Each structure stands twice: as structure tokens, then as C-alpha cells.
Amino acid sequence: MPRRSSLPVTFVVPTLVILLILSMVPTLYAIVIALQNRELSSADYSYVWFSNFYDLFSDRRFLNAVWVSVKWEIVTVAATMTVAIGLGVLMFEVASPRLRNIYCLLFIIPVLLPRVSAAFVWKFAYHPLYGIATYPYRLLTGGMIFDPLSKPATALFAVASVDVWQWGLFFAVIVLKLLETLPRQPIEAARLDHARSWQIHAYVTLPMLKAPLVSLMFVKMIESLRSFDLIYVMTRGGPGVATETLDMYAFSQGFIESGKVSYASAMAVLMMVATVITFTMLWKRVQA
Amino acid sequence: MxxxxxxxxxxxxxxxxxxxxxxxxxxxxxxxxxxxxxxxxxxxxxxxxxxxxxxxxxxxxxxxxxxxxxxxxxxxxxxxxxxxxxxxxxxxxxxxxxxxxxxxxxxxxxxxxxxxxxxxxxxxxxxxxxxxxxxxxxxxxxxxxxxxxxxxxxxxxxxxxxxxxxxxxxxxxxxxxxxxxxxxxxxxxxxxxxxxxxxxxxxxxxxxxxxxxxxxxxxxxxxxxxxxxxxxxIGTPNMNFIDVTIGRDGDAWTLTNAGTVFTISGERFRLQQGERAVLGIRPPDLVAASPGASGNLLEGTADLIEFHGNDALVTFCLGGKEISALVPSRACPAIRADVRYGFDESSLHLFDAQSGMSLRRQ
CATH class of the missing domain: 3.40.50.300 (P-loop containing nucleotide triphosphate hydrolases)
Structure with missing residues (x-):
């Protein structure tokens, strides 16, 4: 055995300590605040322990936010993966190598946009009078107005479509590159085995890519949790509470409407716990 | 069908x-x-x-x-x-x-x-x-x-x-x-x-x-x-090739390579005097010639011997070209020994030097 050197420890420890402080201090502080009754309007506070959490479960707006968050998570992840796999396979099947490179370049551009910029671009695109996305509707109906962002039924999907526009196209590029790395022979064997194109992908290539696709899905699930900026710019949680996700509601409770920071913190803590539990369970499940 | x-x-x-x-x-x-x-x-x-x-x-x-x-x-x-x-x-x-x-x-x-x-x-x-x-x-x-x-x-x-x-x-x-x-x-x-x-x-x-x-x-x-x-x-070890010039000697044909002359009846081949050809002979078709033998002989000094088990591959130089003979290993010569190998005309192949096509009659 070579003599153990202290050099690695010397390099690693300071970084780890900084990371630990950066991640743990705010988390612990949020938990502490969640157990108090701090408000922005006064400096007085006392410990109320779990009463914020009790209050949350009788708050219908909070329950709505949970539901919207779940909806948002499912819609964006499912749509992103569908678009990514569909477009990736389509490019793989139809496009020539040269054309593929051009598509890849085009499809990466949306995700390079800062999310706030993307949100503004699409907010204008959805404008009922001037937007390019609503233009076909105006044209077909002879000038009738359609405002997807201010209808409760469509607002969430309109915002989700921006998320999918950014991430679905980008993931399509990744799926295409994954398909290109696969060995050719099993695909050829499947062709000889009477499989049609879609069957080749359904039964051979995509199952062979299961592990990387699941990882992609996890990346998207984590990414979808951080949708605050997109929703904030496009709808601010509206119309009404139709697109008010948990982080939107926490933000408005903490800083916009009432300044109830402790109440907002309690929400954040709940969200963190729920996320950790859900992801751990899903991860275990997928690996089994 | x-x-x-x-x-x-x-x-x-x-x-x-x-x-x-x-x-x-x-x-x-x-x-x-x-x-x-x-x-x-x-x-x-x-x-x-x-x-x-x-x-x-x-x-x-x-x-x-x-x-x-x-x-x-x-x-x-x-x-x-x-x-x-x-x-x-x-x-x-x-x-x-x-x-x-x-x-x-x-x-x-x-x-x-x-x-x-x-x-x-x-x-x-x-x-x-x-x-x-x-x-x-x-x-x-x-x-x-x-x-x-x-x-x-x-x-x-x-x-x-x-x-x-x-x-x-x-x-x-x-x-x-x-x-x-x-x-x-x-x-x-x-x-x-x-x-x-x-x-x-x-x-x-x-x-x-x-x-x-x-x-x-x-x-x-x-x-x-x-x-x-x-x-x-085709064939392992590879066939030996020797460049020769075709000549006539009475009823027989001669194949000349530098100093070596092979005399064959040539019945199986379409031959023309003065033509350049490539003589092919497979290593297993070369057999050690007895000391007093004359006729078609390939002579040289064994410079490489590869042991294959039952057989051994003897390689020697003839007119600047490597020639190999596959011989039973018990009759294998020592390295750097003088070797003489003869062959039967029936195991001979002849090819046109230019086109590479076989000169064998169909």
C-alpha cells in the first residue's frame, strides 16, 4: 500500500465545507423560520411550532397550488419526453445526416435563451391581438379574439408549451444522438425480423436506451420544479389561481400579498420534503 | 430452379x-x-x-x-x-x-x-x-x-x-x-x-x-x-511463385529463371516460346530430392524453419525470391543446411506473367 497522502483531503475539505455551508445554512434557516410566526411587517416573532403546517392543510389555495404543481410536473415532463422521443426518432428515420445537424443546431437554440426571455417572447406571441401564435385563430375565425393565457382552461398548457418548446426540442437532439450511438446490427436484424420502423423503435432501440432516457426524464422532472421564472413572467399564477404552483403561491404569500414569511417557509419546507421522498422512491423503483 | x-x-x-x-x-x-x-x-x-x-x-x-x-x-x-x-x-x-x-x-x-x-x-x-x-x-x-x-x-x-x-x-x-x-x-x-x-x-x-x-x-x-x-x-502456406521465361528444347519445353532451368512436357498448358510466365508450386508439392537426383530441382540454403507439428515449413532463397516447402518434420533439415527439392510436373501451375491468367488448357 502506498502511504496515504493528506493532499487530497487538503484540497477537498475546504470546498466541501463551503458547499455544505451554502446548502445547509439556508435550508436549516428555512426550517427554523417555518416553525415561527415571522411577518415582514413586524420584527416580533415567537415559536409557533407546527401551526403553520396545520394551517396549510386547511388552506384551499395551498391545496390548489399542490394540484397545479402536480399537473404542471406531469404535463411538462410527459410532453417533453413525448416530443423529444417523437422528434428524435423522426429525425433519425427521415433526415439525412447533413439535415440532422442543421435541425440539431436549430433545436438547441430555444434552450439557450434565458427563461425570462423565452417567457417574454411567448407572452407576446400569445397576445390576443398581435401575437403570432394566435394569428392563425384570428385568420380562421375572421378576427375573433383568443387569449390562451387568460383562460383558466388553457393557461397552464400555454405556459407548459413554452417549457416544452425549450426542453423538448433540446431533448430531441439528445435522443437523436443516443439513437446514433446504437449499434446498427440489432436494428438490421429487426428489419429482417419483419419489424416495421415504429416497431423497431418501440421494441428494440428505445428499450436499449431505457437507462439514458430515464435519466433524461429525471433531469426534466427536477428542471420542471424550477419553473418559477417562466410562470411569473407569463401569468403570475393567473388567471385567478389557475397556474399558481407551490413556489408561486409561496412567493406571493411571503413577499407580495401578506408578507407571511414563516407561512411561505413552511410551504417551501413541505415542498422540499415531498420532493426528496418522491424522487428517492422513483429512483429506487427505476433502479430495481 | x-x-x-x-x-x-x-x-x-x-x-x-x-x-x-x-x-x-x-x-x-x-x-x-x-x-x-x-x-x-x-x-x-x-x-x-x-x-x-x-x-x-x-x-x-x-x-x-x-x-x-x-x-x-x-x-x-x-x-x-x-x-x-x-x-x-x-x-x-x-x-x-x-x-x-x-x-x-x-x-x-x-x-x-x-x-x-x-x-x-x-x-x-x-x-x-x-x-x-x-x-x-x-x-x-x-x-x-x-x-x-x-x-x-x-x-x-x-x-x-x-x-x-x-x-x-x-x-x-x-x-x-x-x-x-x-x-x-x-x-x-x-x-x-x-x-x-x-x-x-x-x-x-x-x-x-x-x-x-x-x-x-x-x-x-x-x-x-x-x-x-x-x-x-487459396492454400496455406501460400503458393510459391517463380518468374520464368518459356523456351523450347526439342520436344520439351523449358522454363528458365536466372540460372535455374526446368524442363517439362507442357502438355497441359498452352505455351509459346519466348513468353514470360509465372510458375506456381504449392509448398506441400515440393519433395526433398535424393542426393544424386537430377531434373527439375529447386536448390538453396534453408534460412527459416517453422515447426507446424506434423510438418515443418522450410524457407529458402532462389534467385532472390523466398521459396517455401512443407516437409514432414522428422525429415526437416537443419537451419542453414543446403536443401534440394524436386516436384512433379502434374503439381505445377503456370500463369501468364502479364494477364495473370492460368495457361492451363481447359
């Missing part, structure tokens, strides 16, 4: 021509081996038969049907790939059954047919495993099972044994030969290994640069190579 007919088949990738005007007909039940060096187009030709490569020109028909525009699945062929090409995420059972499932064969029939094939190939204990849990030989057997179960009109093998180690390769070669004996399905087999070609083939198609150099039974190709390339490619 021929099982496979290729007429005027061309294949090119852009400006690069891979196969040029190839004509070939393969009989039913025949075992044909495409043999040739790397890049000769043999795999491309096989993949064109399978439908995995487009045909640039000409026509291929299988079982009387022109298949140029048919999908691979509709050609009635099954293929075994060099690297097995199993579906890694499926069990062995699913791998074998995949083709039948795609054809909507009833489940009970699939189970029964997979059972029959897996018993034939000794795969019964492995049906629930994944390909990665099997050895190379077993994986190749699964690939063969997957091809067999479709009861194809034609089996296509693309260098199926190249990824196996030497011992397993011999074993699988024998299995493939047995399988062909029992199934009697028309088979096209691509290899660069002449031992596989010689042992398995009814007929060998020897290819070079996208052209057929010679078609014939293994014995024909070995004993009567049609040109210099075939003569040099």
Missing part, C-alpha cells in the same frame, strides 16, 4: 464502385461461400441479398422473385451477423421469438417452434437469460436459432465465426455444417477465412475488388486456380 440469381449487379457509394457487373446463380440447397480479402465487396453483396443495402444497378432474384425493391423482411431470407446482433434487453426466448411475434404468429405456436429450435441448438437451459449472460458461442447459437425459426428460403451468414476464439470457431463450424446437412436450406456464407470456405462450401465464389475471380468447388479452386490472385489467395 435457382434459389438466387444476380444479374449485372452493381453497387456504388457515390463515385466509389464497390461491385461491378456481377453475375451469379446459386442453386437450391447449395452452400455457397463468398470468400475474399477485406474490402472485396463480399459483405456488401450479402447485405444486398438481405436488403440492407440498396442495389445500384442490375437485378437480384430470390426463389424466382425479383427482390430489388422488397423490404428485408419480405425476401424470405434470414441473416446471422458477425457480432450476433441480439436484442440485448430481451431474454433469449424473446430474441428467438421476435420475428414470429412481428408476423402475428399465435402464441402457442411460437412457444412450440421456439422450443423445437432451442432443443436443436441446445439452448433450452438459457431461454430465460439475457444475451449478456451467455458466452460468445452461445450467443452465436441464439443468432442462428433466431434465423432458423423463420424457416427462410435462404440463410445468410456474415462472418459468423470471426468473433469467436479458435477452438470455438472449429466447433461452431462443424455445427453449421451439420445444420446445413439436416436443414438443407440454401445458404450464402461470407468469410475471409479460407479454411471455413474450404470445409463448408459446395461452391466458393472468390471475390476481389467487387469482381468474381473464380467460382468453383473447393477442390477445383485449390487444384486449378484460374489466375495468379486465386492461386496466391
Amino acid at each position: 435457382s434459389a438466387i440469381v444476380c444479374s449485372h449487379v452493381d453497387k456504388s457509394y457515390g463515385a466509389t464502385s464497390v461491385i461491378r457487373d456481377l453475375n451469379l446463380s446459386i442453386e437450391e440447397h447449395e452452400f455457397v461461400v463468398f470468400l475474399g480479402p477485406s474490402g472485396c465487396g463480399k459483405s456488401t453483396l450479402l447485405r444486398m441479398l438481405a436488403g440492407l443495402e440498396d442495389i445500384s444497378g442490375g437485378e437480384i432474384s430470390i426463389g424466382g422473385t425479383v427482390v430489388n425493391d422488397l423490404d428485408p423482411g419480405d425476401r424470405g431470407v434470414a441473416m446471422v451477423f458477425q457480432n450476433y446482433a441480439l436484442y440485448p434487453h430481451m431474454t433469449i426466448f424473446d430474441n428467438i421469438a421476435f420475428g414470429l411475434k412481428r408476423q402475428n404468429v399465435p402464441k402457442a405456436e411460437i412457444r412450440q417452434r421456439v422450443g423445437a429450435v432451442s432443443t436443436t441448438l441446445g439452448l433450452d437451459p438459457y431461454l430465460d437469460r439475457k444475451p449478456a449472460e451467455l458466452s460468445g458461442g452461445q450467443q452465436q447459437r441464439v443468432a442462428i436459432a433466431r434465423a432458423m425459426i423463420k424457416t427462410p428460403k435462404v440463410f445468410l451468414f456474415d462472418e459468423p465465426l470471426s468473433n469467436l476464439d479458435a477452438k470455438l470457431r472449429n466447433h461452431m463450424r462443424v455445427e453449421i455444417a451439420r445444420l446445413h446437412q439436416s436443414l438443407n436450406t440454401t445458404t450464402v456464407y461470407v468469410t475471409h477465412d479460407q479454411l471455413e470456405a474450404m470445409t463448408l462450401a459446395d461452391r466458393i465464389v472468390l471475390l476481389r475488388d467487387g469482381r468474381i475471380e473464380q467460382i468453383g468447388s473447393p477442390a477445383e479452386i485449390y487444384e486449378r486456380p484460374g489466375n495468379l490472385f486465386v492461386a496466391g489467395f
Whole structure:
């Protein structure tokens, strides 16, 4: 055995300590605040322990936010993966190598946009009078107005479509590159085995890519949790509470409407716990 | 009726021509081996038969049907790939059954047919495993099972044994030969290994640069190579070549190389005085000459001796060219000893120096 050197420890420890402080201090502080009754309007506070959490479960707006968050998570992840796999396979099947490179370049551009910029671009695109996305509707109906962002039924999907526009196209590029790395022979064997194109992908290539696709899905699930900026710019949680996700509601409770920071913190803590539990369970499940 | 007919088949990738005007007909039940060096187009030709490569020109028909525009699945062929090409995420059972499932064969029939094939190939204990849990030989057997179960009109093998180690390769070669004996399905087999070609083939198609150099039974190709390339490619150790000039000496013909003169009757060959030719003689056809012998002799100093077991390969220099003789190892000379080898005229090959074509009378 070579003599153990202290050099690695010397390099690693300071970084780890900084990371630990950066991640743990705010988390612990949020938990502490969640157990108090701090408000922005006064400096007085006392410990109320779990009463914020009790209050949350009788708050219908909070329950709505949970539901919207779940909806948002499912819609964006499912749509992103569908678009990514569909477009990736389509490019793989139809496009020539040269054309593929051009598509890849085009499809990466949306995700390079800062999310706030993307949100503004699409907010204008959805404008009922001037937007390019609503233009076909105006044209077909002879000038009738359609405002997807201010209808409760469509607002969430309109915002989700921006998320999918950014991430679905980008993931399509990744799926295409994954398909290109696969060995050719099993695909050829499947062709000889009477499989049609879609069957080749359904039964051979995509199952062979299961592990990387699941990882992609996890990346998207984590990414979808951080949708605050997109929703904030496009709808601010509206119309009404139709697109008010948990982080939107926490933000408005903490800083916009009432300044109830402790109440907002309690929400954040709940969200963190729920996320950790859900992801751990899903991860275990997928690996089994 | 021929099982496979290729007429005027061309294949090119852009400006690069891979196969040029190839004509070939393969009989039913025949075992044909495409043999040739790397890049000769043999795999491309096989993949064109399978439908995995487009045909640039000409026509291929299988079982009387022109298949140029048919999908691979509709050609009635099954293929075994060099690297097995199993579906890694499926069990062995699913791998074998995949083709039948795609054809909507009833489940009970699939189970029964997979059972029959897996018993034939000794795969019964492995049906629930994944390909990665099997050895190379077993994986190749699964690939063969997957091809067999479709009861194809034609089996296509693309260098199926190249990824196996030497011992397993011999074993699988024998299995493939047995399988062909029992199934009697028309088979096209691509290899660069002449031992596989010689042992398995009814007929060998020897290819070079996208052209057929010679078609014939293994014995024909070995004993009567049609040109210099075939003569040099077939046979281990390689045939010796000596440049000679043809001359006349009374009734006999002489073949002169620098100081050495060989005298032959030349009945088997079309010879012309003054012509330049290449004399070919296989190492096993050289026999040690007794000390007093005269006549056609190759003499030199043994400068390399390779022990092969029963035999030893003796290499010596003659007129600046290396000549090898395969002799029984017990009669093997010492290194740097003077050696003299004679040969029988019947084992002689002669080729035109310019065209490389055999000078043998047809």
C-alpha cells in the first residue's frame, strides 16, 4: 500500500465545507423560520411550532397550488419526453445526416435563451391581438379574439408549451444522438425480423436506451420544479389561481400579498420534503 | 430452379464502385461461400441479398422473385451477423421469438417452434437469460436459432465465426455444417477465412475488388486456380511463385529463371516460346530430392524453419525470391543446411506473367 497522502483531503475539505455551508445554512434557516410566526411587517416573532403546517392543510389555495404543481410536473415532463422521443426518432428515420445537424443546431437554440426571455417572447406571441401564435385563430375565425393565457382552461398548457418548446426540442437532439450511438446490427436484424420502423423503435432501440432516457426524464422532472421564472413572467399564477404552483403561491404569500414569511417557509419546507421522498422512491423503483 | 440469381449487379457509394457487373446463380440447397480479402465487396453483396443495402444497378432474384425493391423482411431470407446482433434487453426466448411475434404468429405456436429450435441448438437451459449472460458461442447459437425459426428460403451468414476464439470457431463450424446437412436450406456464407470456405462450401465464389475471380468447388479452386490472385489467395502456406521465361528444347519445353532451368512436357498448358510466365508450386508439392537426383530441382540454403507439428515449413532463397516447402518434420533439415527439392510436373501451375491468367488448357 502506498502511504496515504493528506493532499487530497487538503484540497477537498475546504470546498466541501463551503458547499455544505451554502446548502445547509439556508435550508436549516428555512426550517427554523417555518416553525415561527415571522411577518415582514413586524420584527416580533415567537415559536409557533407546527401551526403553520396545520394551517396549510386547511388552506384551499395551498391545496390548489399542490394540484397545479402536480399537473404542471406531469404535463411538462410527459410532453417533453413525448416530443423529444417523437422528434428524435423522426429525425433519425427521415433526415439525412447533413439535415440532422442543421435541425440539431436549430433545436438547441430555444434552450439557450434565458427563461425570462423565452417567457417574454411567448407572452407576446400569445397576445390576443398581435401575437403570432394566435394569428392563425384570428385568420380562421375572421378576427375573433383568443387569449390562451387568460383562460383558466388553457393557461397552464400555454405556459407548459413554452417549457416544452425549450426542453423538448433540446431533448430531441439528445435522443437523436443516443439513437446514433446504437449499434446498427440489432436494428438490421429487426428489419429482417419483419419489424416495421415504429416497431423497431418501440421494441428494440428505445428499450436499449431505457437507462439514458430515464435519466433524461429525471433531469426534466427536477428542471420542471424550477419553473418559477417562466410562470411569473407569463401569468403570475393567473388567471385567478389557475397556474399558481407551490413556489408561486409561496412567493406571493411571503413577499407580495401578506408578507407571511414563516407561512411561505413552511410551504417551501413541505415542498422540499415531498420532493426528496418522491424522487428517492422513483429512483429506487427505476433502479430495481 | 435457382434459389438466387444476380444479374449485372452493381453497387456504388457515390463515385466509389464497390461491385461491378456481377453475375451469379446459386442453386437450391447449395452452400455457397463468398470468400475474399477485406474490402472485396463480399459483405456488401450479402447485405444486398438481405436488403440492407440498396442495389445500384442490375437485378437480384430470390426463389424466382425479383427482390430489388422488397423490404428485408419480405425476401424470405434470414441473416446471422458477425457480432450476433441480439436484442440485448430481451431474454433469449424473446430474441428467438421476435420475428414470429412481428408476423402475428399465435402464441402457442411460437412457444412450440421456439422450443423445437432451442432443443436443436441446445439452448433450452438459457431461454430465460439475457444475451449478456451467455458466452460468445452461445450467443452465436441464439443468432442462428433466431434465423432458423423463420424457416427462410435462404440463410445468410456474415462472418459468423470471426468473433469467436479458435477452438470455438472449429466447433461452431462443424455445427453449421451439420445444420446445413439436416436443414438443407440454401445458404450464402461470407468469410475471409479460407479454411471455413474450404470445409463448408459446395461452391466458393472468390471475390476481389467487387469482381468474381473464380467460382468453383473447393477442390477445383485449390487444384486449378484460374489466375495468379486465386492461386496466391487459396492454400496455406501460400503458393510459391517463380518468374520464368518459356523456351523450347526439342520436344520439351523449358522454363528458365536466372540460372535455374526446368524442363517439362507442357502438355497441359498452352505455351509459346519466348513468353514470360509465372510458375506456381504449392509448398506441400515440393519433395526433398535424393542426393544424386537430377531434373527439375529447386536448390538453396534453408534460412527459416517453422515447426507446424506434423510438418515443418522450410524457407529458402532462389534467385532472390523466398521459396517455401512443407516437409514432414522428422525429415526437416537443419537451419542453414543446403536443401534440394524436386516436384512433379502434374503439381505445377503456370500463369501468364502479364494477364495473370492460368495457361492451363481447359
